[in-house]
Amino acid sequence: MGLWLETFNNQTDQGNALFKALGHPIAAKRAPGLLRRLRRGGPVAVFDPQRQLDSFAAYYDLAGIDIRARYVQRVEDLANQRGAWPVLPVGALAQAGCKTLLVAGFDHERALQACRPFLADDVAIESFDALRLPDRLISNRRRYLDPLNFATNFCLFRDADGRHSELHTVEYWSGYGAKRPGLFLCLFAEDGSELARWEERPARGAGIKLDAREIRRRFDLPAFTGSLFIHAFAIGGHDVIKYILDDRDDTGRSPVVTHDANSWPADYYAGLPAPVNGDTVTLWLQNCHPMPIPAGAISLRRMGGEARRPVDIAIPPFGTHRQDVRALFPELEWPDQLEIDAGRYIVRPRYEIHRTNGTTALAHANVERTDLKPDPNIARLGNLFGKGFLLPAPILPRGTWSTQVLPTPMATSQQSLPLAALVYDPEGREVLRHKLGALPRDHRVALDIDRLLAEAGLALEHGHVELIYDFEAGQDVDGWLHALFRYEHRTSGQLADTSFGAHIFNTAMVYKSEPQSYHGTPPGLTTKLLLRLAPPPLEAFCVLIYPASQPWRPRSSTRLELRDRNGTAIAERTLEIACSGSAVVEPGRLFAPAELAAAGADGHLIVRDRTCRLFGYHALNGPAGAFCLDHMFGF
Numbered sequence: 001m002g003l004w005l006e007t008f009n010n011q012t013d014q015g016n017a018l019f020k021a022l023g024h025p026i027a028a029k030r031a032p033g034l035l036r037r038l039r040r041g042g043p044v045a046v047f048d049p050q051r052q053l054d055s056f057a058a059y060y061d062l063a064g065i066d067i068r069a070r071y072v073q074r075v076e077d078l079a080n081q082r083g084a085w086p087v088l089p090v091g092a093l094a095q096a097g098c099k100t101l102l103v104a105g106f107d108h109e110r111a112l113q114a115c116r117p118f119l120a121d122d123v124a125i126e127s128f129d130a131l132r133l134p135d136r137l138i139s140n141r142r143r144y145l146d147p148l149n150f151a152t153n154f155c156l157f158r159d160a161d162g163r164h165s166e167l168h169t170v171e172y173w174s175g176y177g178a179k180r181p182g183l184f185l186c187l188f189a190e191d192g193s194e195l196a197r198w199e200e201r202p203a204r205g206a207g208i209k210l211d212a213r214e215i216r217r218r219f220d221l222p223a224f225t226g227s228l229f230i231h232a233f234a235i236g237g238h239d240v241i242k243y244i245l246d247d248r249d250d251t252g253r254s255p256v257v258t259h260d261a262n263s264w265p266a267d268y269y270a271g272l273p274a275p276v277n278g279d280t281v282t283l284w285l286q287n288c289h290p291m292p293i294p295a296g297a298i299s300l301r302r303m304g305g306e307a308r309r310p311v312d313i314a315i316p317p318f319g320t321h322r323q324d325v326r327a328l329f330p331e332l333e334w335p336d337q338l339e340i341d342a343g344r345y346i347v348r349p350r351y352e353i354h355r356t357n358g359t360t361a362l363a364h365a366n367v368e369r370t371d372l373k374p375d376p377n378i379a380r381l382g383n384l385f386g387k388g389f390l391l392p393a394p395i396l397p398r399g400t401w402s403t404q405v406l407p408t409p410m411a412t413s414q415q416s417l418p419l420a421a422l423v424y425d426p427e428g429r430e431v432l433r434h435k436l437g438a439l440p441r442d443h444r445v446a447l448d449i450d451r452l453l454a455e456a457g458l459a460l461e462h463g464h465v466e467l468i469y470d471f472e473a474g475q476d477v478d479g480w481l482h483a484l485f486r487y488e489h490r491t492s493g494q495l496a497d498t499s500f501g502a503h504i505f506n507t508a509m510v511y512k513s514e515p516q517s518y519h520g521t522p523p524g525l526t527t528k529l530l531l532r533l534a535p536p537p538l539e540a541f542c543v544l545i546y547p548a549s550q551p552w553r554p555r556s557s558t559r560l561e562l563r564d565r566n567g568t569a570i571a572e573r574t575l576e577i578a579c580s581g582s583a584v585v586e587p588g589r590l591f592a593p594a595e596l597a598a599a600g601a602d603g604h605l606i607v608r609d610r611t612c613r614l615f616g617y618h619a620l621n622g623p624a625g626a627f628c629l630d631h632m633f634g635f
Contacts, residue, residue: 176237304442386550492625
């Protein structure tokens, strides 16, 4: 049985701010005081006009509070009883005989107007406003549960065992009108104890770098592995925290990178690969709540299988647990994959691959949808949307890297995946089309691009691959097409996994929320991507793909803006990418040494295009085959 909390609404495509407001580390510190007053002040009546008591009870133990009844305003809520208390109309408060009224909500004064005529003058009033954050951390003070007030996220963060984390992003909220945004940060140890709490105020448009080594020195901390809680406040326009998580080893031999976590905990995650050839896969489980995860509440199973195997350990509030996948499933081997029954306890989890050759990789699983059903309209969209939903990923220069593609079911309803793989050269020419058929949910098919090209007699050096639906193989599709792309350095054996989902790209017509926009309503026909630079001997590069569901502009008009850590523009270059083509972008080849020196190792590149939506993958390259890669974020 999972945690009862509404964390995300797929109809509004928006996270729920209530669970973030109740579970915020500051709110968790204030909750015991509220609970003590309620226990001393009974009997208690609860006015619950928005059905928010259940979320509060999911986090905090109400035992010992003499709650006589829950009073509601909406007639339809009279039949909705969760918990042991009777549900009564608000007018019945006159007979409640309570000493304390708990208004189960924030901004309680307005809600209280409906109760005043039925309350004695000596009744004490309590509300969730007792958990309210300081005003300086609030973007919209008129509406506390505005999603902009709770742009929060978690990050796997460590400085231990010869590795350290670096979080990279930019201050992008001022571009949406924010005056002086900031970050509230709270670092939790593996056991959930709080190690440090502080705030940052980045300059307008500046790069943001949070280095675990520097933080450890600043707060005089022991070695740590755990969670960094991030709250962006005084923001505007964009309530999602986007970041790059670099994780570096002290020798520089094995850098790794992964994407931001979804900021809402989900029921299921999928796309977790089984180990290969003696490697170890560690699943990192980060409790994002102020209450413990019971032993056995999270479990794993082979994708398409029936038997679930529990993670048989409790995880403390805000704690982190490392789970050896092979310990639960010793019989599984790549390309087997697993799904995670997460019960809404954790944000999107990372997994770490420790190779027998000493290298490391870090990547993330993805949210597995529970609400999707096949959409018969998708198969009929061809005249308006061409290829329709497509999932692009680079084929890195094949002299250095190999590429594999593992389709991953990402909705509980997906029983088959009717797919085809299309290979394009950098100039946007389709050179190969390979039908995979209707892959069953429990398939073990990882497409080897080397083998595919060899069998076709093609000598393509680099380009990109797109997964699309093959409607001749099946039409039960939902648009939620995902895959894991695995890259291996041919010399070092360093792996890099990245995974993402399909979208409709670069069409003027709109189907539901597609083509998806980085911000605002579709169609999303512009690009703004971040490429962070890196200190020597590492070199940053990216692959930009111009995917198009049907022909769009023949070539992109892409601007590459080099900036220093303060966001100051240093230099600019332009680039044209063919429609359905791609380009490998190496800052060291585009910009002069003096320009790169002025930007500095903590500088960054903004990829901007107002004519089309590009999709990008950023990477680091280093000596002796050091390498990492993941998809870029747009904002």
